[in-house]
Amino acid sequence: MISVSHLTRRFGSFAALDDISFEVNKGEVVGFLGPNGAGKTTTMRILTGYLPATSGAVAVAGFDVLRQSLEARRRIGYLPESVPLYRELRVEEMLAFQARLHSLERGEARRRIPAVLERVGLLDRSRDLVGTLSRGMRQRVGLALALLPEPEVLILDEPTSGLDPLQRLEVRAILRELAQKHTVLLSSHILPEIEAVCPRVIIVHKGRIAADGTPTQLVQQLSGGAFVRLEALVGADVEAAKRMLGGIEGVRVVRDLGRRGVHHEFELEAAVDVREDVGAIAKLKGWALRELSYRVPSLEQIFARIALGEEPQAARSEPVAQPPAGTVSPMPSVVPPASNALPVSQPAATRQIYSLNPFDRGASRDLSAPVNVDAPAKVDAPQRPNA
Amino acid sequence: MNGFTAIYRRELVGLFLGPLAWTLLCIALALQGVMLLFYLVGAQGDVDIALRFLLGDSFVFWVLCALVPPLLTMRMLSEESRSGLLEYLLTAPVTDLAVVCGKFGAALSFMAILWASVFAYALVLAACGAGIDWGIVCSSWIGATLCSGLFCGIGLLMSSLTTLPVLSAFAAVIANLVLMLLPLVARLVDWPILTGLVKWIDISSNLTSAFLYGVLDSAYVVFFVSWTALLVFLTTRSVEARRWS
Known part of the structure; x- marks a missing residue:
């Protein structure tokens, strides 16, 4: 459905995309993942024909996006990151405009608009002005716009950015439903989302594809x-x-x-x-x-x-949370086995013990003073051993 | 073509959904109405001369031509490129030309509506018993619309070059004034180069020498249409150039 080969895009001397190649087959749902500035949006803009590539070939649904641009665009539903909408129009007018842009028959449009609004859960808001809708609602209008022409390929640029967790869940549910019918390429930097929705993930970094595969595969490989x-x-x-x-x-x-x-x-x-x-x-x-x-x-x-530009290896697991304040008693009283003496490199008066502060990884304290359970802040001396 | 009509309708509706178009219409009509009274008095009741003043032979007409089209077109491309709506339009299955033409058509239609006020005046005058030469009224209206189309083209081009509506309006007003004043300057300084140049872009004499007398001379129609087409073409290229930058 989408085929990208040796795609390069330069802005002046800066290469936003550097020789990217990938294929997305019909019915696949692919998550496009990468930090800000990695080239996600640029790739999507090239796929939708908004930006031309510096070099390389891009085809969507078998049509070259540069040479057969209109044919390709007719088969793409695109939700840009900024969700551009005419604020002065009503939701249904906005959709009617989209239907006219895609030259849908009038009867067809009249049938599809309520169906699409139903799908994104906006049927009761169809008479509202777009400008009065909340961010999440507008995001859904954008999604409805992309869905209206029933495109073969859906390209969604950060469909859940700026949404609250509840709205995010709703959008995720819509996406999962869409995945059954359409070929979807969606970008995000929210990982759980990608993992939840996309069976396949492409990680881009600095204009290159850093990894491509299912989340499980990626974890194993990397x-x-x-x-x-x-x-x-x-x-x-x-x-x-x-x-x-x-x-x-x-x-x-x-x-x-x-x-x-x-x-x-x-x-x-x-x-x-x-x-x-x-x-x-x-x-x-x-x-x-x-x-x-x-x-x-x-x-x-x-x-x-x-x-962060490191070699993908050794995902060091974060230390588990320290015991919460109040359950101090066993901590300082662990006695090492008598056979091997504990090597204490610190001065005799202070010894490393676990801090009572659950956010601290351990601190030094004067052992001559008793641990004050009621005021953990005092126990947590500011000198951390690793600092 | 579908794309053109869709965008044309959207833009025209969009113009009338905002306060700007209504304000402009209101001010222009009040001004034209008051001026018509003066013209009628000045022409000692000659209706043809008064209507000719109204649509081309007067200072107020040219001021309106210099100011209204830039204000109409200033947001059409500049603001949309900033809000991302241009990205939406340019990724829809419509050509760049259809996008630009749709917007241009909306601005031109607004100007045609504005100048159509002359028909209302003529009707009132006819009802009062004045003999109206409807041919002249129609050809003047066509001339005024064609002429303001050229200014809409300039405004749209400026709008495509910037991302700030105010800046684009300012640049377009300046460009309009330069174009209007060039013939005057040429007459004053009498440089051969300037005089030669003015021959090609003398807007006011192209409007006033035929349209206002009821003559639809193809030479003058071609003058306005070709300049406007050039400006629309340049705007399309400039929109396209945004993709490459």
Whole structure:
């Protein structure tokens, strides 16, 4: 339905799109994902014939968008990012104008306009002036405009931007319904949305395609498997513990994420879930476990990585929330196994303990003073160990 | 063609949905009505001369020609390009020419409606017993409409060059005044180059030498139509150039 090959678009010396190629088949729903300025809107404008390409070929429904522009445009329903509408017209007049632009028969238009309004849930607002509608309503009018000519291809530029969560859910439901009939290309930088609606995702970054595939595939390809996070009291010989963890079958990399208070944190990159093996080692060595968790990085983390220009790998899982204030009692009282003395590098008076502030990752405090449960702010001394 | 009619209708309706068109119409008609009274007195009751003043041979007519079309066309392309509506129109299955022509047609129709007030005056005068030469009234109206079409073309071109309606109106008024005053300047300074140039773009003499006397001379029609067509063509190109920038 959409075929883009070696598409390049320059604005002066700046290449907004740099040799992009992709295909979208009939009935496919593709999410176009990328940070601001990645080239999403430019691509869509080229697809709809608004901007010409500097080089490369773009065809929609078998028609070249530059040479057979009108034929191609007749088959495209386009919702631009800014949702341009004539504010002084009524909703139904706006749709009637669109019908005339697409040379629909009058009877056909009269039949389709209420149907399309029904679909986007605006039937009761059809006599309202467009200018008096809220942002979400206008977005729906824009969607209705794109749907009215019953196009083969729908190109939606950020269809949910500026909507509140409830409206976003509604639009998402409409999109899912559309996906059954049309070929849809939609852009967004809201990931859960793309993941919820699109079976296929194309990630663009700096004018190039960074990744293309289903969300699951992307996660597998780009992250290289799963991660097991271990937080435990491993004793003095961290290197030995690391070696031991690395010896588990299937583990590729063991990363030492440093100390979290008395505990030590590791991250294991593995092809499979190795939690049980880690647990077995911990039991054998008598490590006091604080956390042992397994996670597959989300598309969001991969996206962030690509957007930040890093190699897509090792989606480092964020530390879990600290225990909330009030459940302090066990924290400072963990006693290390007698055989391996705890290596304390800090001055004797202060020792790392967990802060009572749930937003803090741990802080230093003078152990000679008692923990004041009622006033956690005082306990949370401003000197963080990592700062 | 479908696209042209759709956009033409939308633009004309859009003009009358806003206050600007009504205000312009109101001011212009009040001015023309008052002036007609003066012309009638000045011409000592000669209705033909008074109507000729009304549609071409007077200062007020040219002031209206210089000011009204720029105000009509100033928003047509500049504001739409800013609000994204131009993107909507240019991605619809209509040609760029249809978009520009639709907008131009709407502005021209508005001017035709404005000048059509002459028919109302003529009717009233006829009812009062004056002998009206309807041929002259019709040809003057056609001439005035063609002439203001040229100014609409200038206004539309300026609108396509900027994204600020005020700026486009200002530039169009300046351009209109320059075009109108060029023949006067040429007469004053008497440069051969300027005189030669003025021969090609002397708007006022092209209007006043035939249309106002009831003659529909094809030479003068061609003069206005070709200049207007050139301006519409340039506007289309300028809209198209926006795609490339």
